[in-house]
Amino acid sequence: MMEIIELEQHANNIRRNILTEVYSAKSGHPGGSLSAADILTELYFEQMDINKENVNTIDRDRFVLSKGHASPLLYATLAEKGFIDQEDLKGFRHIDSKLQGHPNMNYVAGVDMSTGSLGQGISCAVGMAITNKVDGNDHRIYALLGDGECEEGQVWEACMAAAHYKLDNLCAVLDYNHLQIDGNIDDVISPEPFASKFESFGWNVLDVNGHDFYELRNAFEQAKQVKDKPTMIISHTIKGKGVSYMENNYAWHGAAPNDEQYEQAMKELGGLE
Numbered sequence: 106m107m108e109i110i111e112l113e114q115h116a117n118n119i120r121r122n123i124l125t126e127v128y129s130a131k132s133g134h135p136g137g138s139l140s141a142a143d144i145l146t147e148l149y150f151e152q153m154d155i156n157k158e159n160v161n162t163i164d165r166d167r168f169v170l171s172k173g174h175a176s177p178l179l180y181a182t183l184a185e186k187g188f189i190d191q192e193d194l195k196g197f198r199h200i201d202s203k204l205q206g207h208p209n210m211n212y213v214a215g216v217d218m219s220t221g222s223l224g225q226g227i228s229c230a231v232g233m234a235i236t237n238k239v240d241g242n243d244h245r246i247y248a249l250l251g252d253g254e255c256e257e258g259q260v261w262e263a264c265m266a267a268a269h270y271k272l273d274n275l276c277a278v279l280d281y282n283h284l285q286i287d288g289n290i291d292d293v294i295s296p297e298p299f300a301s302k303f304e305s306f307g308w309n310v311l312d313v314n315g316h317d318f319y320e321l322r323n324a325f326e327q328a329k330q331v332k333d334k335p336t337m338i339i340s341h342t343i344k345g346k347g348v349s350y351m352e353n354n355y356a357w358h359g360a361a362p363n364d365e366q367y368e369q370a371m372k373e374l375g376g377l378e
Contacts, residue, residue, distance in 0.1 A: 171226025
């Protein structure tokens with residue numbers, strides 16, 4: 106296992122990458138990307154079997170970004186892992202760039218599913234987990250869901266299927282930052298209570314601070330020990346985490362910083378002198 110300080114540095118680099126992408130594109134989704142940076146750091150740098158040697162094979166763990174609009178997070182993580190050139194991040198959302206606003210599995214090594222339409226990613230993750238069971242592939246499938254995404258009925262159909270097929274090789278994480286494009290999830294159309302709902306759908310449910318690497322690490326390790334049930338890790342996070350003026354502000358769900366805001370954000374993250 107890595108030292109926590111190493112994980113924190115990776116997460117900080119990922120957050121800087123996210124800001125660089127969205128700033129360069131003058132568009133994108135920083136808030137929900139920043140909130141889940143610690144989750145993907147723990148996954149890609151401690152939990153998942155994925156490296157440069159196996160990234161283009163089926164013989165590894167796979168990750169589905171069900172909240173596909175958080176593509177800056179996925180690309181930033183893949184760049185920190187060494188699968189994407191850092192300079193390519195500046196082409197995010199540009200014409201002819203492979204780094205589209207929603208991830209395309211045909212263009213980028215390490216993107217395991219093309220996502221964007223909410224609810225479809227977790228459904229694909231269920232299909233991957235079933236296929237691994239049928240094929241005798243012991244590798245795990247991970248997925249990241251948005252809390253607002255859980256207002257989609259397809260999410261719950263997928264969850265029902267996952268429990269029915271006893272997919273203990275599937276671990277999903279809920280990025281529970283309480284905010285979506287139009288405001289607080291409770292004000293838009295409340296999908297809560299999450300824990301009792303996922304439990305009633307037959308899932309093993311764990312509850313963590315999504316910015317605490319000790320809690321994330323322990324939850325993922327616990328999930329690996331569970332038999333005959335998929336696991337949902339409800340991860341309490343802060344939208345816009347790491348950038349003072351973005352934190353807990355739904356206006357940064359899908360907006361890019363201007364020059365002054367970018368400079369301030371990067372200074373807060375130690376990215377500019």
